[in-house]
Amino acid sequence: MSKDKQGQRWRRWLVAMALAALVAAYIGLDLGRYLSLDAIQASQAELQAWREARPVLAGLIYFGAYVVVTALSLPGAAVMTLAGGAMFGLGWGTLIVSFASSIGATLAFLASRWLLGGWVQARFGDRLATLNAGIARDGGFYLFTLRLVPVLPFFVINLAMGVTTLRTWTFYWVSQIGMFAGTLVYVNAGTQLGQIQSLSGIVSPGVLGSLVLLGVFPLIARKLIDLFKARKVYARFKQPARFDRNLVVIGGGSAGLVTAYIAAAIKARVTLVEQHALGGDCLNTGCVPSKALIRSAKFLSHVRRAPEFGMRSASADFDFGEVMERVQRVVQAIEPHDSVERYTGLGVDVAQGRARIVSPWAVEITHHDGRVETLTTRAIVIAAGARPFVPPIPGLDRLGPTELLTSDNVWQLRQRPARLVVLGGGPIGSELTQAFARLGSQVTQVEMAARILGREDEDVSALVTARFRAEGITVLTGHKALRVAVEGSQKVLVVEVEGQERSIPFDALLVAVGRVANLKGYGLEELGVTTGRTVEVNGYLQTNIPNIFAAGDVAGPYQFTHVAAHQAWYAAVNALFDPFKKFSADYRVIPWATFVEPEVARVGLNELEAKEKGIPHEVTVYGIDDLDRAIADSEAHGFVKVLTVPGKDKILGVTLVGEHAADLLAEYVLAMKHGIGLNKILGTIHTYPTLAEANKYAAGTWKRAHAPQALLAWVARFHAWRRG
Structure with a gap:
């Protein structure tokens, strides 16, 4: 740990201990007795007299005391609010309490963030990803609702919001506005302090109901705003009285095929439109042909490595053209999995032609035979994929x-x-x-x-x-x-x-410098669908036009076939069941692999990302050159690298380099998805001799580094005693 981080940790401990000492003094000296309803009522006359004699000083001291009480999250803020009404009246009392409570709450918020925010985000960041996204998008609405509805104590809200990613300024001004209604109620009650029997009597069922309605109002307002935006988007289009389809899917790659399949499986009427061949890039120009080529090339590499396997010599007579023909045969062998016939049999209406979205509820299809058909549909999913990016390098256009x-x-x-x-x-x-x-x-x-x-x-x-x-x-x-x-x-x-x-x-x-989403040629610009580098979608894969969704490479953020298929479930279900139910896409555990040799695969964080994001972590490395099966296969190279929470077996990420790394990664993907730690992987029987044992040995390496040395020393003494 660096000196800066160590110093920061010590400062946190010192501040935490100082705050704890203040709270302990408050409790130990029974200072809370001065902030009870009885105590305030008993000294009401003295407080009013003091305020009349020194109004400015009284206001400043009261303001400061209120800030301290709320900043330290001490009990008594409600009684102090009553005292403000009794001392300063409704107008000045409301003004002073409103600002003092907001400033104190913000100080508590900042203290919580400084002391606990980093630790909470580092430890539970993957689980909080959805919450953080919601806070970034609607944090002000969430906080406003909580401030208006006095269900949770305000000090709990202050501390809880501190460990989120909500901006400080947003927290302050929303608190200032959101707490005003409750402040007004309590200050007004304080003007009649002598008639109050208990704090519970201040907020009557009628007042509480009114505050609840105020709290629900932001949510209703948000829904109304969304409805207004939708009506504005839809204003220039005429919605059909009836629809030909529940869903039209544009693009027959991984995202489109899975979306259409799911829709048909739950008995929706769905049309899938593809202008080229079903299967998209993955089947025709990506995953499948590249892996077929890599397999042929790997065979040749093994021929050249014949002496490693005990052969004196070996050679292979091959023709490049025949190798490329084999690649096409592999594509053709897999093609039936993504064929028109298969998907038609599954209940999908497959249209081969060019699609163009002409309204939020209509798609025009120009079939290969020249026939033009327009289908009305309740929802649309864009799964148009991506293509290789060719940079504008001078001279490229001269190449054949x-x-x-x-x-x-x-x-x-x-x-x-x-x-x-x-x-x-x-x-x-x-x-x-x-x-x-x-x-x-x-x-x-x-x-x-x-x-x-x-x-x-x-x-x-x-x-x-x-x-x-x-x-x-x-x-x-x-x-x-x-x-x-x-x-x-x-x-x-x-x-x-x-x-x-x-x-x-x-x-x-x-040229292999990246891929660019297919955004043109099927009506997005004319319709007003918001795009950047991809089609812009929210967490539900929904575009700015609420009944149009996008999935796969055209939407991002990951351009992987398995992520496209993963997104397809959310796109299909959300498109078919919105506005009744929607699910936010989950990207917490995304595996990926690069099929070079040695193969590279990973899931979750690697060291590079953990350092960039400032996430505390430990690194455990097991070298595959030590693995029996790897040695027997003459593939004794690479490693397993596991990132864990410091001192814990919770997995933050794994990088595997070596033979069949992508296959071996599946165990860690499952572990991360379901919260399984290294201890349980270590306790699982792995077949010997297999490459999969590398995962168990990596867990064993972690365990040895975290062995309880003090306990083991006592165990050694115990065994020595048993020997006599």
Whole structure:
């Protein structure tokens, strides 16, 4: 721990002890007797006389005392409010109490945040993600409602809000306004202090009912505002009296297919529109073909590693074109899973053509045969996916279709490029870099950042980079692409590194610098759907037009097939059952993998993110080079890295690097989803010898680091005593 953090921790302890001492003194000296109803009533005459003699001093002292009582969350604020009414009357009493209570509450809020906020967010951040999002969006409404309804004590609200992410200024001004009604009631009661028998009699059922109605008002107002916004959005469109469909889904990739399937499964009438082939990018140009190519390339790498497996030599005679044909056969074998026939059989109406949203309740479909059909629908889900991003690098437009490659068109190659430059060091670029190198291309990978796989920890990037270079790949990091040019008889990519230009010759240039959402061509702009880099949605995957939803790559925030399928459930259910019921999408436990060798997979936080977010954590690393099965398979490389809450076995995140890392990750995904800690993983029997034992051994490494040394010392003495 750094000296700054250690000093900060000590300051927190000192402040906490000082506050505890003040509260203890308050209780020990029985100062609460001065803030009882009887005590105030008994000294009412003296208080009024003191106030008349020194009005300014009395006001300042009363104001300061009220701030201290509320800031320390001491009992007695209600009685002090009555005293304010008795001393200063309704007008001045309400004014003084209103500001003193708000300032005191804000000080309590800040103390709670400084002492506990960081710890609570670090320990329970994953569970509080939904709450934090709600606070960021509607925190003022939540607080206003709580202030108006005197159900929870105000000091509890102050302390609880302190550990959320609510802005301090929002807390103050909402408290100032929200507590005004209750303040007015109590100060007014204080003007008749002599007639009050008990505090419970102040808030009569009628007054309490009125305050409850005031508290509910912000929620009603919010609903009315949402309704007004919706009516404004819908004003220029005519809603049909009846609908042809319950749901129309635009896009037949992972998000669209799953959305349509769920809708059909719960007996809604749904139409799925896809202008190309069902299955989307994942089946046709992404996950499936890339993994088929990687498998063929991996076989060749094993042939070259024959001596490691006890073979004198081995060779493989292959044709690049035949390898690419195998890739297409794999796609075709999986294609029936996403076929028109299958989904029609599941109850989905599949329309092959181009969709265009012409109103919030109507979608125009231009079928492949030229027929135009307009369907009215209760709701729409946009699942239009994304495409490779090609940056505006000068000279790219001069390249032919076999020279400028992306993850979309690379599968059309049948001739292997002798010299391939891969622009991009992310997952897609890295996977294709290694695959083409193993298939015999001379590959140069160019990345503008300081390392490839920049979202992973540095040790992960270093391990993959070392493997790439060992396989003959030229990895150039810190190189910025400037332009494509022709030098003599060859095409080159001109890059900048440390202020100097360098030319890299190529036969083909593969651009893999990211993907961009498909936002144009199907009516979003004309309709007024809000977009940025993606279609903008709320936690319910709802756009600014309430009956239009979006899921998958077109919506983000994660461009993974499994996340698109995950979002599809929320999109389908919310679209079909809004406004009766909606569910907020849960992104707390998202796994992902990069299928290079060594394979990289992770879930939750890695070290990079934990440090960036300032989340306290411990790191446990188990080296797979120690694992029996990995040694037997000649795959003794990589590691399991687990981030946990300091001193606890609660898992914050896991990074796995090594053979079948993505498969091994599933145990940790399940553990994080259901709150299973490392102790229970350690206590689970894992088959020997398997790679999955790495997970148990990682838990064992954590356990050894947290062994109760003092207890073990006593146990050693016990055994010594037993020996005599």
